[in-house]
Amino acid sequence: MGKRIVIALGGNALGNNLPEQMIAVKQTAKAIVDLIQEGHEVIIAHGNGPQVGMIQKAMTELTRSDPEKYIPCPLSVCVAMSQGYIGYDLQNALREELLDRGINKGVATVLTQVEVDPEDKAFQNPTKPIGAFMTKEEADKMVAERGYNVIEDAGRGYRRVVASPKPQSIIEIQSIRDMVAAGLVVVACGGGGIPVYKTEGHHLKGAAAVIDKDFASCVLAQQVEADTLIILTAVEKVAINFGKPDEKWLDSLTPDEARKYIAEGHFAPGSMLPKVQAAVEFAESAPGRSALITLLEKAKDGVAGRTGTAIHQ
Numbered sequence: 001m002g003k004r005i006v007i008a009l010g011g012n013a014l015g016n017n018l019p020e021q022m023i024a025v026k027q028t029a030k031a032i033v034d035l036i037q038e039g040h041e042v043i044i045a046h047g048n049g050p051q052v053g054m055i056q057k058a059m060t061e062l063t064r065s066d067p068e069k070y071i072p073c074p075l076s077v078c079v080a081m082s083q084g085y086i087g088y089d090l091q092n093a094l095r096e097e098l099l100d101r102g103i104n105k106g107v108a109t110v111l112t113q114v115e116v117d118p119e120d121k122a123f124q125n126p127t128k129p130i131g132a133f134m135t136k137e138e139a140d141k142m143v144a145e146r147g148y149n150v151i152e153d154a155g156r157g158y159r160r161v162v163a164s165p166k167p168q169s170i171i172e173i174q175s176i177r178d179m180v181a182a183g184l185v186v187v188a189c190g191g192g193g194i195p196v197y198k199t200e201g202h203h204l205k206g207a208a209a210v211i212d213k214d215f216a217s218c219v220l221a222q223q224v225e226a227d228t229l230i231i232l233t234a235v236e237k238v239a240i241n242f243g244k245p246d247e248k249w250l251d252s253l254t255p256d257e258a259r260k261y262i263a264e265g266h267f268a269p270g271s272m273l274p275k276v277q278a279a280v281e282f283a284e285s286a287p288g289r290s291a292l293i294t295l296l297e298k299a300k301d302g303v304a305g306r307t308g309t310a311i312h313q
């Protein structure tokens with residue numbers, strides 16, 4: 001029987017620049033349509049590190065070229081642009097692959113806002129570097145005029161750092177559910193979503209933050225009542241003692257085992273750690289739910305239980 005699957009695409013599914021992305025999405029579309037062909041319902045989330053970096057750099061250069069005319073572009077707007085650009089390529093690649101296999105299914109991207117808590121502790125300690133390098137003068141100006149947090153990055157110049165708060169809820173969730181119910185392949189929560197917080201009334205304000213796509217995908221998977229959360233990345237399985245002589249690749253992982261390994265420091269913060277944490281949270285969110293961490297090209301084998309690391313109770 002077909003499952004409802006949320007797929008979180010990692011950096012390797014999209015490449016690092018425009019031509020790379022154009023090529024990468026073809027392979028990505030094949031892996032996704034393999035699952036659709038088997039009767040699964042698929043909802044796609046994705047990262048946006050290189051893409052939002054490129055857009056933010058371009059917007060910074062625009063401001064530099066004529067500061068009177070072009071005020072700095074908010075990060076939330078840059079994330080929205082990256083969702084549009086990536087969604088455009090994914091929609092096209094998926095459309096083509098579906099049509100090539102004779103499957104008549106629409107694909108749609110939802111510009112997705114994700115609510116964060118303005119009191120999230122992450123806002124007191126911004127750690128995620130974003131965008132172009134700046135000179136000391138430029139950095140001082142941004143601190144004074146825009147209230148940016150900046151760090152000196154290993155002698156290479158100054159960079160803005162932003163917070164990475166936890167996603168609370170997905171603003172467009174009902175639209176996403178309706179589109180899934182209508183049989184569409186939905187792309188949502190790109191780059192972890194456009195971070196927003198509620199102010200007075202119904203107003204939403206963009207936050208100067210980036211949300212981890214693994215955590216956002218976990219919230220998405222819960223809120224669309226998925227059976228499975230698949231995190232596709234650059235390794236086939238999760239390892240303990242990763243990169244060491246006694247490295248051990250794991251076929252499955254229970255939440256309790258995962259917590260033990262997390263405490264022992266087996267998973268790198270910012271890369272494998274959020275994936276394992278998201279997988280555990282999803283697996284524990286309701287009976288019968290499971291998560292899978294594997295390589296993009298192994299998605300089909302992974303769903304069939306032949307490879308990857310499965311996380312379930």
Ligand code: ADP
Pocket residue numbers: 009010011012047232233234235237238239240241242266267268270271272273
């Ligand atoms: P993505 O773009 O898919 O989010 P990341 O680079 O953020 O990818 O995270 C995946 C990477 O995490 C892997 O390519 C691997 O190098 C690294 N990694 C860190 N710790 C582990 C571990 N314990 N087991 C497997 N991979 C790990």
Ligand code: MG
Pocket residue numbers: 010047270271
């Ligand atoms: Mg990552």
